[in-house]
Amino acid sequence: MNTIKILVVDDEAPIRMMLRQALVRHGFEVEEAGDGSEALNMVADSMPDLMLLDWMMPNLSGIELVQKLRRDEVTKDLPIIMLTAKVEEGDRVKGLDLGVDDYVTKPFSPRELIARINAVLRRSNPAEADGIIEHGLLKLDASSHRVTIDSQLLELGPTEFKLLRFFMNNSEKVFSRNQLLDRVWSRGSFIEERTVDVHIRRLRKALEPFSVDGYLQTVRGSGYRFSANTK
């Protein structure tokens, strides 16, 4: 599981601390900013996956910060959850117009906050619903999460499944180990390049009893390639 980075923006250090604690406990990576302009820098620097923003802040207010982010092409889709002390009609409407993704009103429980965060993250995901991909005897059905070869069901682990899906969606192209780590393992993890080799090996072993081999090809010095052409 890749770690998700959350930027906490609040002018009060104790509250940041509390939030950090709750978030870290649930496996998120946390960064902090004490005011709006600091937040802008951090967003530019490390592009978090989600921003938790206190509504009331000195200097650059929450409103302005959100406006700025929304205007920028790069950050206009950054999921933002606002923390509000209480529901004020005026603020609410403003926030809605700006495109904030969700509100959490204080006081809130850590669990609720986590649930909201997960909901927003899930929603902002483009939903990776593919269809059925076929290459020769190999058939991969993403919706049922099944792979068959010559009508025989294959047993694959999660990573092997993702790897095979990626290759079948990008056949005939060579990918370096690093590219594969980026695109199959999803960023954020620090994994040895050689790990890819091992998973390739596992995939090959799963296919071996059925096919005459040749789907997963090694391109020495460059990486691997999936090819439907037998041989």
Next chain:
Amino acid sequence: MNTIKILVVDDEAPIRMMLRQALVRHGFEVEEAGDGSEALNMVADSMPDLMLLDWMMPNLSGIELVQKLRRDEVTKDLPIIMLTAKVEEGDRVKGLDLGVDDYVTKPFSPRELIARINAVLRRSNPAEADGIIEHGLLKLDASSHRVTIDSQLLELGPTEFKLLRFFMNNSEKVFSRNQLLDRVWSRGSFIEERTVDVHIRRLRKALEPFSVDGYLQTVRGSGYRFSANTK
């Protein structure tokens, strides 16, 4: 694709305006009603695809409106999403009993609203309407709320029933715990993902004495799948 018509029922014009704006921007067709009786007329006239209903309204209240609609054969399946000012346990339960499809608590973001609307529409589509579904030895009669396996009556709790019905209506597809929470539990509250596991377990336990197992399959790392294929 057909444009989808949404009826917005709220007594406050500014809020209707705001909602209209958000909905139109996402490609929906919008109609408005300022109170319950007006809403009844519009439903009769133009049969919208979904109704967005403010819980607090003068005259005909939200409760009464829903009751009336649910009693009428023509409108008893009209998807309804309620807008509530805050989560009141009592109201929520009442609403669930009446057959409201989902809740959105203010304040909410346009994105969240749109997401909920799409979720409800998606859910109401595959006609999980009453009917008899059969998969192998399993037979589920939605109208009489009965499940039999090999002609033996099964005792299921409300949640297990809904879960099984959902799976039987969407067999062979893998659903993540979160998807299941969205589509089987009316997601007004925040529920732990692992809760799904427990209900799966309860369902399996209920089926166990009869079948040779294999209906409810675990897809490690992804979720669960219902499959009629033994194994």
Next chain:
DNA sequence: GATTAATGTTACAGCCTTGTGACAGGAGAA
């Protein structure tokens, strides 16, 4: 053919996911 680098294979300890039973609280019935 020898040397060196790259890739194939295997084994394994730890982590993560899932299975499972227990339990407290809530809602409804008696």
Next chain:
DNA sequence: TTCTCCTGTCACAAGGCTGTAACATTAATC
């Protein structure tokens, strides 16, 4: 009220998967 059924959560157990290291094998260059 008290009782019963149901539900969501937790804690622990079990087992599968994963990333790495270590060793074997193959390819490339000279």
